[in-house]
Amino acid sequence: MIRVFVVAASPVVRAGLSAVVATSSKLTVVGTASDLDALTREFEQLQPDVLLLDVSGHFQELVWEKLLSSQQQPYPAIVVLTDELDSLDLEAALRAGVRSILPSSSTESEIVAAVEAIALGLVVLHSDTIEFLLPLKESSVRDKQTTNPVQALTPREIEVLQMLGSGLSNKAIAKRLNISEHTVKFHVSSIFQKLSVSTRTEAVTVGVRLGLIML
Structure with a gap:
């Protein structure tokens, strides 16, 4: 059994x-x-x-x-x-x-x-x-061909990155997405790791350069 x-x-x-x-x-x-x-x-x-x-x-x-x-x-x-x-x-x-x-x-x-x-x-x-994952895979392959180094962000991480670009705090992001502030910190940490950055400003700058977000 x-x-x-x-x-x-x-x-x-x-x-x-x-x-x-x-x-x-x-x-x-x-x-x-x-x-x-x-x-x-x-x-x-x-x-x-x-x-x-x-x-x-x-x-x-x-x-x-x-x-x-x-x-x-x-x-x-x-x-x-x-x-x-x-x-x-x-x-x-x-x-x-x-x-x-x-x-x-x-x-x-x-x-x-x-x-x-x-x-x-x-x-x-x-x-x-x-069917949902295939477009993400194709996008990830294109990113790796045109840029070195950066791991693909999840849709939720891109959403959090966009809010970082708008200057929102973790508390404000948590309220906007209806999730805990601790979860927001988890997403931000993952974004930093994937983009190989250590600050919010760097993350937003890299996100704009890669076309992940627009300011």
Whole structure:
């Protein structure tokens, strides 16, 4: 049996995903939680093979922050259900253990198939995810051909960079995007690292030069 741990902020969604998992004779739910901390505490005892993770809205920001900032993740292979593909950094997600990205509108059979597949060591991307990522990949290739050195920013990071260019503080950006100030700091740090800069002014200057933002 493939042991699945379900994480979703909403108790209704947790119940629904658990019911979906139960439709397969190959899968069993060993636990559910509203956040990743519960999985961390119970990992040794439960030993799940797959983490089925629903991320949406503000909860998504918090989950990615935790997944990407932790240096020693105890998490198993991860299936992510999301309705916000534009905020995903695929490379960082794969490093964090994500092995499948599906839209929240996925059918029961698609979710079950993804869980079973990644338990076998495969990577599963829904066609909607691939169609979204291809333009980003092509843009990234063009950037690497015309400029050296800079890693591609995610759409959310570009949005934050644009607000930096407008002179907004972290607190103002957090309010504008309806996210926590800590999450804004996380995005700013990632922008600095990807653009190889150390100040907001440098980040905005590089962003303008690369055509990422306009002042």
